[in-house]
Amino acid sequence: MSDAPVPTGPFSVPTRLDHVGIACHDLGASIEFYRRTYGFEVEHEEVNEEQGVREAMLRVNGTDDGGATYLQLLEPTREDSPVAKFLARNGEGVHHLAFGTDDVAASAAGIADRGVRVLDAEPRTGTAGSKIVFLHPKDCGGVLTELVQSSH
Ligand code: MC0
Numbered sequence: 001m002s003d004a005p006v007p008t009g010p011f012s013v014p015t016r017l018d019h020v021g022i023a024c025h026d027l028g029a030s031i032e033f034y035r036r037t038y039g040f041e042v043e044h045e046e047v048n049e050e051q052g053v054r055e056a057m058l059r060v061n062g063t064d065d066g067g068a069t070y071l072q073l074l075e076p077t078r079e080d081s082p083v084a085k086f087l088a089r090n091g092e093g094v095h096h097l098a099f100g101t102d103d104v105a106a107s108a109a110g111i112a113d114r115g116v117r118v119l120d121a122e123p124r125t126g127t128a129g130s131k132i133v134f135l136h137p138k139d140c141g142g143v144l145t146e147l148v149q150s151s152h
Contacts, residue, residue, distance in 0.1 A: 011110030014099035018148045019057070019070040019127075021096040023083050027075040030092075031056050034071060043070070044128055052081025057127055072098070072127065096134070096144035104149035108133045111147075116140065123149070 024030035034040045040058040047054050054075045062068030074095060076084035086095055101107040108118045117136035126132035129151035137144040 011113075012101055012103040012106035013110075014101040014107055014147060016067060016100040017069050018098040018100035018146075018150070019072040020094060021072045021074055021098065021146070022093065023074050023076075023086050023090075023095040024092050025075065025087060027054055027056055027073055030073045030075070031058070034058055034073070040071065046127065047077060048125070048127075049077070050124060051083075051126075052076055052078045053083050055127065067100075096146050098132070098146035098148045101147055101149055104131045104133055104147050107147050108135075111135065 022030070031042055035042075040060060042056045043059045044057040045055065054077055056073045058071045058073065060069050060071060074083045076087065078084065083095060104123050108120075108123075112118045116139040119134040119136055120132075123131035123133050126146075126148055131149040131151075133147050135145040135147070
């Protein structure tokens, strides 16, 4: 066990699981799998050119006040994107986890202080106008991790 203190305030601690990102080759087929198998419906779809993805958010539980949890299905829009590289290397599957926070910049700064590489110097735009940063998977036990601040 480490003697390092468990992070608490004033550091802005992530408070919930926002989504699980899943890489897929065919967004339509993947949406259909989750609809047919579990009854999950698409709440939102968009293309994020900066990240090189076409994506669908399927709500698993929660409400519309920023406290919901989603599956995020991700199909690459170009070959040099992170999701295309991931698919070429691993095939379809879980790509990242995203934790929700009220203040993504403050959470990222607190986590950087704990020795984890933050991949984005400034928050970028994520799903539905959210603010996001990614943490390096090699500093997070092999899990690509995102911090997300909902737009609402
Ligand atoms: C790569 N690695 C992963 C991984 N991607 N490990 C776990 N999960 C992943 N998803 C590992 C590789 O296996 C490799 O390990 C090492 O990291 C370097 O990978 P690379 O692809 O060769 O190298 P990089 O450095 O070019 O890219 C990796 C990195 C990148 C994580 C830094 O993919 C990145 O910046 N990702 C953040 C942005 C992103 O993923 N956007 C797409 C989702 P070995 O052991 O072989 O060295 S966008 C999104 O999700 C938005 C829309 C949203 O939520 O709103």
